Amino acid sequence: MVTSGKGGVGKTTTTANLGCALARRGRKVVLVDADIGLRNLDLVLGLEKRIVFDLVEVAEGRCALRSALIKDKRFEDRLWLLPAAQTRDKQAITEEQTEAITRELAGMADYVLIDCPAGIEHGFRNAVAGAEEAIVVTTPEVSAIRDADRVVGKLGERQMPTRVIINRIRPDLVKTGDMLSVDDVCEVLALELLGVIPDDEDIIDTTNRGEPVALAEATRLGSIYAKIARRLEGETVPFTSLEPPGFLERLWGALAG
């Protein structure tokens, strides 16, 4: 599952891009939008016009799981979306139902990525019910890290293996001391680092157009998501230096340390 506590830090974008990156590697991936009532994963993937059935209808037994899955044609039969219901609320589905659906999906695919809603209410508990592993997405901002820490605590109660992706980092602001660094964030959250994604205006546009950046590995962000996918598969991949550390940055690090 992909979660964060705070909204707007990039859960949906990360889910979509990681899904694309894994599918590009030949894996079979199902993306589940668990944000009932405020779905967006369909938009980010550009699949919003192809939704027929949704997660709640599957849970209620009103359609077969297979018929609710939308195939992303850009990946033959390797990337699928299970959309959330838009006009229902999160209480429309139980933890047991999500768990059963996730288990069934896990039997059909190599990866099931669950896009969790913001917050730690019923929607979070649903999303976590079927998951075996968690990815916490945060931005290097105090409020996002505080919320992430709260979620990490909740995941810890369930002994769920958890790694962190730090999203929207701006090396220039880190350098001037106006933004927390990767090390600062890792220190607070005490989680294994899965990826670091720089703030890039391409994301806004590609998201609006429903074309995840990870469709192409040739782009800067595309290559970063590809590396995260490799790490998720257990490979050891060195972290992309967002910028060679300058003298001042090293000095600052030394002083701060």
Added chain:
Amino acid sequence: MAEQQAAATVQPQSTEPMDDAAQAPQQLGAAIVITSGKGGVGKTTSTANIGAALAARGRNVCLVDADVGLRNLDVVLGLENRVKHHFLDVIEEKCALEDALVPDKRVPSMVLLPAAQTREKDDVRTADMAALIAELRKRFEYVLIDCPAGIEMGFKNAVVGAQRAIIVTTPEVSAVRDADRVVGLLPAGLEPQLIVNRLRPQLVRRGKMLSVAQVDEILRLPLLGVIPDEPEVVVATNRGEPVSLNATSRTGEAYRRAASRLEGEQVEIEDYSAEGGFFERLAAWIGGRR
């Protein structure tokens, strides 16, 4: 529900400054919920900045953090070390309301009512929340309620005591879609006004971001403000200093103008067209004429 319907007809109080926090019952303050559906679009930042701008104009303001379990308004205001109690303590009568209110460091007429960090949103009963907001309206000219992301219990509790609503969105398709959904879920009579946050005029000009006019076309809400995207907001938020108290800040100025509009003043909508193209200028012009 009946109480809320009745409350919805109460007009916002006059803009006359008040002598005293203790008011006659007929001079109830305005409770305004700041909501968005999608998280991370700037609800908390907007609550803090509009609140600070109103307080700097001499209003008595109470900011309520309704995000039980994931509070952040205290951090954005730089008050996290001064939080002693939270609103659930007040509801559960573990402390007096006065004891839970945290006075702001910079603007004396603003206080924060924090959320509980280690409790759940389901612990709050909607009727208790409505009563709490009603009590605050007796003491403050403005009660700004910072709503949690989503449309679950936390949303319902944040909305229940409000007579007005501010919808915050960014010019992104997903945020606008969620905002549209929230507008549909608001109780009748809240007359939502819109803040378009984190606008990047350069991206709009290059066709890579929705313009204010495009957002407006989908949501069709009166515009309360347009806030440009500036790294200074991230910096200020991390430091716990609302930008609207910074006289030289561009985003701060945009928030101050939004606060004036909230008080019913006719202030032209920001024109960032010098950085945008013809259509953006047109949009700003159309926006300003309303």
